[in-house]
Amino acid sequence: MSNPLEVLLLDDEAIVGKRLKPAIEKINCNVEVFQDPKLAVERINEKEFDIVVTDIYMDDMDGMQVLDIVLKKSSRTKVIMITGYAMISLARDAMEKGAFDFIAKPFNPNDLRVVIAKAAKAMGASIDLNTLLKKQEK
Amino acid sequence: MPVLILSSENKELENKIGQKIAQKLEYTTLNQEFFSEIAHKYTLDSKKLMNAMDITPSILKRMPSKQWYYYLSCVEAEVLDCLLEDNCVCWGLAAHLYVAVVSHVLKVRLIGGHNSILRSDEPNMTLDKIKKIIAEQERSRENWSMTAYNCKEADPGLYDMVINLDQVQTDEAVETLSTTMGYPRLKAMTYSKNNLTDRALAAKVKNVLLKSLADVQVEAQNGTVVVTTTSMKRAKSKKIDTIKKLAGQVDGIGYLEVHWNKDMLTEAAMSYR
């Protein structure tokens, strides 16, 4: 089995982290959850994550700024943007800045798992979703 | 996987530019040649189908309203299905009117370029005459697009950009658009793919319903389909049941909701009987 992917999940709503962390851990990922973007950025500066999943509209810092910081530190890291206020202009801006994907809330945790699997593939790793999820069920 | 949708009154240039871009980017094309396939699939008269894309419903033109809306829904359902396949250049199918809020779709309007229409085999055709013809066509298209999709086809706000071909040459327009298609902001993403999938699903459901019913609007989001309909009160439960039965046959529906509104005008008209 390949090394687990290091994932950072940032959303100012606690329920999002609570719901998504176990869902992502099922597919062989180590997940660190943050609600405070400043603390998340501090952690990003300490450690290189494979994948960062970030909300866009947050109080102290928005997800676009987090995207800039992550990509400045490591162009290898895949950043997935999530938001409840999706708009065509915002989505295009995110992609232009280098986001790997953009998902509108509400979404199924499995949608995020699929995107993470794609991100892993883009990084040269692989996540066999079906096998991992079946194993979890057992 | 971006998609390019072109719209123009100048069909010749639209076709030329569409073909050149598709060739340059190695994309598939989706244009009026698709009508015959749609007609075959739905067992429709292909001439009538093409006609429905040009004229508004009229008994005199042997195109009743119910039939017209059904024909349009066939085109919409098939085109949206094809656009899901991506890497495509689409024109001549009014896709710019029903594909909206999909970030990996670039919608471009081409105007002008009437000089290219002047032909040596039509000596009486002057630029002024052509402009008059085009203006008439634009009025007719505006009428059509307002009736079909409640928007003006020539409204620049519908598009990402409008290019005037009076000064910008065909090859320059092809170059600009080909370069634009490679921009990262037009990359497909989960959000845009889901939007397009939702639209395709809504179009499919609408198409199934419009075959036998009238007055239905359909929206879809993440597999949840909401159908809004109007009828007289006494026909309410029958219509809702019919909608549920027909829509239930469409693949991809996670949850179906039917909203019913009373048809006040017909009720009022019938109440004197």
Next chain:
Amino acid sequence: MAIITISRGSFSMGKAVAEKVAAKLGYGILSRDLLFKAGDRFHVPKKTLEKAIHDAPGIFERYSHTKKIFIAYIRATLIEMVADGDIVYYGLAGHLLLDKLPCVLKIRIIANLEDRVAGRMAGGLSEQKARAMLLADADQRRKWAKKIYNVDPNDAALYDMVICIDKLSIDDAVDFICQSASIKAFKPTNDCIRQCRDLSLACNAKALLVEDFPDVGVICENGNLLVYATEKEAHTSKFKKIMETFQKENYDIYNLEVHTGLSVPANAV
């Protein structure tokens, strides 16, 4: 020698686009400072000129020629300032004031109303007030263009390109504009430069005549200045003096002709 005009509604990011285009191409940039220059040159307050080029003519203005006069002043100054080319003009009505000039790339930037309202609100206004101001401004622009030039400023056919800034980024818009500026149709040619010079002469002549002779039309072709006036106007001493002085001061004028009894051609200034 590309001349680029960027037309936009208020708070449509047109200024930002113009500044980036000018920076990228190394062009000069021009906007309302044009009004200062025109005001200094023709001794008219800047606010008066601003009103002339922004507000639709009022009832009384429709029966006087004040707007015509001020627009002629602005136009004469603008043509002179852009005649050397390599300039981006993002002030009002550039696509109309410069419509007779070749090699002008006319761009329109549009944005959806909600984004523009949000931009306007950043100045501390309420949403209602911001929306009302933007709609009133757009209405004035539309009426102005209709009254003065008989066109709808929202008609895409007036421009070479219309870019929707909320679907494409400012940087994308800048790229399109810079790419278009380099295409053949907008590259300077000798013919282009000559036409600019001719138009500048025609506009300057018109600016001198317009206050006393508002219905005069002027065309300049290859340095041949043709002035269309009524018989009565052409025989006044003031008219003759203005024309004499103008011809003396402008060595580019090869020949000056005054035509009377003819209708003013459509392409006259």
